[in-house]
Amino acid sequence: MEFEDRAKSVIKAIPRGRVATYAQVAALAGNHRAARQVVRVLHASSAKDRLPWHRVINSRGGISLERGRGFEEQKRLLSREGVRVDDNGRIELDEFQWEPEGSRSQAEMKFLRELGRGK
DNA sequence: AGTATGACGTTTT
DNA sequence: AAAAACGCCATAC
Numbered sequence: 564m565e566f567e568d569r570a571k572s573v574i575k576a577i578p579r580g581r582v583a584t585y586a587q588v589a590a591l592a593g594n595h596r597a598a599r600q601v602v603r604v605l606h607a608s609s610a611k612d613r614l615p616w617h618r619v620i621n622s623r624g625g626i627s628l629e630r631g632r633g634f635e636e637q638k639r640l641l642s643r644e645g646v647r648v649d650d651n652g653r654i655e656l657d658e659f660q661w662e663p664e665g666s667r668s669q670a671e672m673k674f675l676r677e678l679g680r681g682k
Numbered sequence: 683a684g685t686a687t688g689a690c691g692t693t694t695t
Numbered sequence: 696a697a698a699a700a701c702g703c704c705a706t707a708c
Contacts, residue, residue: 566705585690589704598690600705605689607706619689627689637689 569593570604577618580645581661582654584622591663598622617641618661626652 569592577583583591585598592601601619609616617640621627626648628634638648646659 564706589690594704596691596703597705599688599703600690602689603687603706616689621689622691629689633689 566592566600567604570601571608571612574614577615577661582618582620582646582659583661585619586622588619620654624654624656
């Protein structure tokens with residue numbers, strides 16, 4: 564339950580007009596490998612806790628929902644707050660990814676992953 | 683204690 | 696470039 568609560572806080576902290584990846588939310592919630600749990604949290608609580616679920620996208624900078632299963636709505640919600648989403652659901656992470664204060668850059672994260680893997 | 687479940691992510695074909 | 700194969704892990708049951 565601990566991770567779940569932290570994940571919800573992180574998601575609620577994503578500002579309007581910005582997006583975060585599943586892995587990014589997981590990392591900020593304390594476990595950079597728990598992206599799939601973020602998905603579960605969204606399923607379980609996005610409605611109940613009014614989470615800005617549409618601001619969470621995958622690491623390739625794209626909407627993961629399938630067409631007819633939420634894709635259109637997510638695209639609409641993001642567009643409404645100024646995030647540019649193309650017809651394939653792709654978003655420029657360089658431009659719209661949330662970078663909270665004190666967060667590590669992607670380059671740093673990559674370095675730390677490689678370090679932990681013993682390179 | 684297993685087993686299933688994911689709106690995932692990275693590496694390898 | 697695209698798809699498959701791995702790897703991953705908190706919860707529910």
